[in-house]
Amino acid sequence: MVKYPRNISIISPKYLGERVVNMAKTEALLRMCMVTQELDKSHFTGWGDDELTAIENGDAAAIGQILNERLYKAGVPVAEYHCVIHDRDARPVWSDTMQNYVIEPKLTHFHCVMRFYLFEKFKGASLSALSTALGIEPQFIEKAQRGANAWDNMVAYITHVKYDDKAQYSPDAVASGGCSADGKQLWRPYKQIWNERLADWMKGKAKVTAKRARTDIDALEEQILTGQVTINQILLTDTLYAVYARNKRRCDDAFSTYTARKIAKTVQAMESGEFHLTVYFITGKSHAGKSWFTDRLVERLKADAREQLGQEWTACGCAASNPVDDYDGSEILIMDDLRGMAMTASDWLKLMDPDRVNNISARYKNKRVACRALIINSERPALEFFYYLKGSGGGDRAEAMDQFFRRLTAHVVVYRVPDDPETRRAIVGEMRETAPYRVQSPSGREYNGEQAMLTLSHDMRENEQDMDYDAALDRLADIAMRRNGAGE
Numbered sequence: 001m002v003k004y005p006r007n008i009s010i011i012s013p014k015y016l017g018e019r020v021v022n023m024a025k026t027e028a029l030l031r032m033c034m035v036t037q038e039l040d041k042s043h044f045t046g047w048g049d050d051e052l053t054a055i056e057n058g059d060a061a062a063i064g065q066i067l068n069e070r071l072y073k074a075g076v077p078v079a080e081y082h083c084v085i086h087d088r089d090a091r092p093v094w095s096d097t098m099q100n101y102v103i104e105p106k107l108t109h110f111h112c113v114m115r116f117y118l119f120e121k122f123k124g125a126s127l128s129a130l131s132t133a134l135g136i137e138p139q140f141i142e143k144a145q146r147g148a149n150a151w152d153n154m155v156a157y158i159t160h161v162k163y164d165d166k167a168q169y170s171p172d173a174v175a176s177g178g179c180s181a182d183g184k185q186l187w188r189p190y191k192q193i194w195n196e197r198l199a200d201w202m203k204g205k206a207k208v209t210a211k212r213a214r215t216d217i218d219a220l221e222e223q224i225l226t227g228q229v230t231i232n233q234i235l236l237t238d239t240l241y242a243v244y245a246r247n248k249r250r251c252d253d254a255f256s257t258y259t260a261r262k263i264a265k266t267v268q269a270m271e272s273g274e275f276h277l278t279v280y281f282i283t284g285k286s287h288a289g290k291s292w293f294t295d296r297l298v299e300r301l302k303a304d305a306r307e308q309l310g311q312e313w314t315a316c317g318c319a320a321s322n323p324v325d326d327y328d329g330s331e332i333l334i335m336d337d338l339r340g341m342a343m344t345a346s347d348w349l350k351l352m353d354p355d356r357v358n359n360i361s362a363r364y365k366n367k368r369v370a371c372r373a374l375i376i377n378s379e380r381p382a383l384e385f386f387y388y389l390k391g392s393g394g395g396d397r398a399e400a401m402d403q404f405f406r407r408l409t410a411h412v413v414v415y416r417v418p419d420d421p422e423t424r425r426a427i428v429g430e431m432r433e434t435a436p437y438r439v440q441s442p443s444g445r446e447y448n449g450e451q452a453m454l455t456l457s458h459d460m461r462e463n464e465q466d467m468d469y470d471a472a473l474d475r476l477a478d479i480a481m482r483r484n485g486a487g488e
Contacts, residue, residue, distance in 0.1 A: 029124030032115045034142040034154050035067065035134065038107045039085075045135040060085045061175035063110055067134060068177055071114070074133035076125045079117035080178040080187035084158045085110050088167035113154040117179055117186060155193060162205040165239035217247045224254040227262070230314065231255065231328075255328070262329035266370035267357045275484040277354040278373045279407055280476065281382045284414040289424045290377050291336055293414050293469065298332055300477045301373055305331070308486040313372070322363045324351075333371040337378065345389040345400065352407035373480050382411060383454075387442040405431060405458040410479055412472065426472035429460030430479065 037043050041052045047066075054062035064083030071078050089106040116124060131138040144150040158174065160166040171194040178187030220243045223229040234240040234251070244251050269275060280297070284290050298315045305313040316330035323335060323342050343351070343361070350358035351369055359366040378385050386404040413427040434457060441452035467475070481487075 027126035027128060029126060030116075030130065030143055031118065031124045032113070032144045032151055032154065033130065034144070034157075035112045035114070035136060035140060036109060036142065037136055037140045038109045040107070043136065043140075047135055058085050058087070058108060058110075060110060060173065064112055064175045064177055067112055067114070068179075070133050070135070071125075071130070072179070074129070075122075076130070076133060077117040077122070077179050077181075078114050078177075080176070081112055081114040082155060082158060082174050082176045082190045083110060083112040084169055084174045086167070086169065088169075090167070111158045113151075113158055115151055115178075117181060119181075152197065155190075156197070156201050156204070159194070161194075161198070161201050162208045164205065165242070214246070216243045217250060220244070220247075221250060221254045224251060225258050227258060227312070259329040263357075263368055263370045266329070266331075266372070267368065270355065270357055270370065275372055277352070277371065278409045278480040278483050279352050279354070280373070280375045280410050280412060281385075281408050282375065282377045282412045282414065283379065283381055283385075286379060288414045288416055290379075290414055293412070293424075293426065293472075294334060294336060294375055294377050296469065297375065297473060297476060298334065300473045301332055301480055304477045304481050304486075305484070308481050309484055316371075324360045324367050324369055325362050325364075327367055327369050327371075329370065331372040332375065333369065333373070334375045335377060336375075343389075345386075348386070348389060349403060349407065352404070354407060354409075372484060382408065383439065384442040401454055402456045402458055405456060406433070408458075408460070409483070410476055411460040412476070425466060425468055427464055427466050428472050428475055429462075429464035431458055431460045432462060433457060434459045434462065 039055050039058050041047075041055050044052065044055060047055075051066050054066055060083045064081050067083070068078050068081055085108065086106070087108040089109075090103050091106055093102055093104040116122075118124065125133075127138050127141060127143070130141050134141070144154060147153075156162055159169040159171060161168070171191045174190035176187060176190045178185070180186055216239075220229070220234075220240060229240065234244045270277070282290050282294055282297075302313045302315070305311045311331070313331035314328075315332040315334060316326065316328050317334045317336060318324065319326060321342060327333065347360050351360055352374065357368050357370045360369050376385075382405070383401060386401055408431045411429045411431060415425060415427075417423040417425060436455050436457045437459065438453045438455050441454050443452055445452040465471075465475070
């Protein structure tokens with residue numbers, strides 16, 4: 001690596017000033033600036049091999065020295081500069097595939113802030129003069145903002161100390177330099193400045209965050225109202241959370257409005273016959289992999305809905321008690337390891353209705369649940385799960401049980417292969433109307449010395465298949481897509 005002098009002593013300010021004073025009388029003269037450029041050698045015009053080596057190596061100290069040297073030779077004395085490499089920056093980018101914003105890393109680049117040495121013949125340099133001297137296009141040379149704190153703000157920016165939404169860089173990564181005049185060094189190391197200014201910079205950070213929240217609330221509200229962002233995304237994204245925390249009521253109102261509209265449109269679609277609710281009942285022994293299978297099914301439904309229906313489905317889980325309280329209008333409703341007693345038999349029947357959206361009992365206000373896929377996940381077999389619901393009927397409950405069976409679209413039993421516990425499989429059956437058949441009542445009661453029996457007319461055993469997980473997911477997702485109009 002070629003070494004360049006960190007300090008350049010100005011012997012004749014008059015000489016330097018005379019070289020630039022007439023560069024461009026019509027252009028504004030800059031007293032300071034920030035140069036930002038990607039570490040791509042093609043962006044640097046007129047740079048020699050030794051200079052380009054610094055770019056290739058991502059050497060902040062060498063890059064800063066090169067910029068300093070180039071400006072000095074052009075008659076632009078740099079009193080002070082600070083240069084740093086940014087290799088962890090990122091930005092939100094819209095993804096057509098995901099139909100949402102995704103975080104994309106920025107290309108590695110450098111920032112170099114420079115403050116020029118001013119004297120009688122030299123009052124600053126024009127943007128075009130700086131561009132020519134540096135061999136860097138003018139759009140990558142940023143003017144300082146107005147105000148007494150312009151230089152301080154630029155110096156703070158290069159480590160992002162005031163910006164909690166950006167990658168933070170250590171002051172130790174910043175290379176500093178400049179010139180001296182009249183035997184006096186005009187620059188200080190960045191670490192020294194950092195130690196002196198950090199307390200004030202942290203106060204400024206709070207102001208920047210609050211100002212950004214006021215500015216960005218309109219954009220965030222629009223994202224909420226159009227379904228581009230979820231509450232989880234907001235809570236897990238620093239920039240969005242800062243806006244949400246300072247505008248919570250406005251954001252919550254937007255979420256409530258979006259949910260109401262989403263439900264209304266789903267109800268309209270169901271009533272017009274565009275889709276029928278798909279109800280999956282997934283059961284299996286403890287640790288058989290029910291939740292894991294459910295998660296994979298949810299992701300598969302989302303992917304197929306995007307590909308086959310052109311729709312972006314979201315999923316919502318339920319609490320153990322008052323399960324529909326948190327329903328947010330999602331297309332997929334997951335009742336994972338939920339006890340049947342969490343709702344009455346009447347509410348279960350309403351929830352599972354394939355052709356109608358009904359009001360379901362909730363803690364504060366009844367809710368309309370308008371999902372396209374309902375996943376019930378339980379250790380208990382379906383018959384036992386529904387048999388013990390609150391208000392499921394008296395006597396042998398055969399009629400009530402058959403109502404629940406009729407509303408199930410598909411029944412899944414997940415299990416681990418006994419001789420190979422690491423291998424998981426699923427038995428999948430679609431519910432169909434059958435000739436009446438009898439099964440033992442889960443109650444275990446006996447009448448006249450005989451086991452109590454139930455008579456049912458819906459069953460899934462005639463078309464059951466034992467298959468690996470991938471095949472099972474194919475079949476289950478295909479059922480939902482067909483019931484939502486795919487292929488029509």
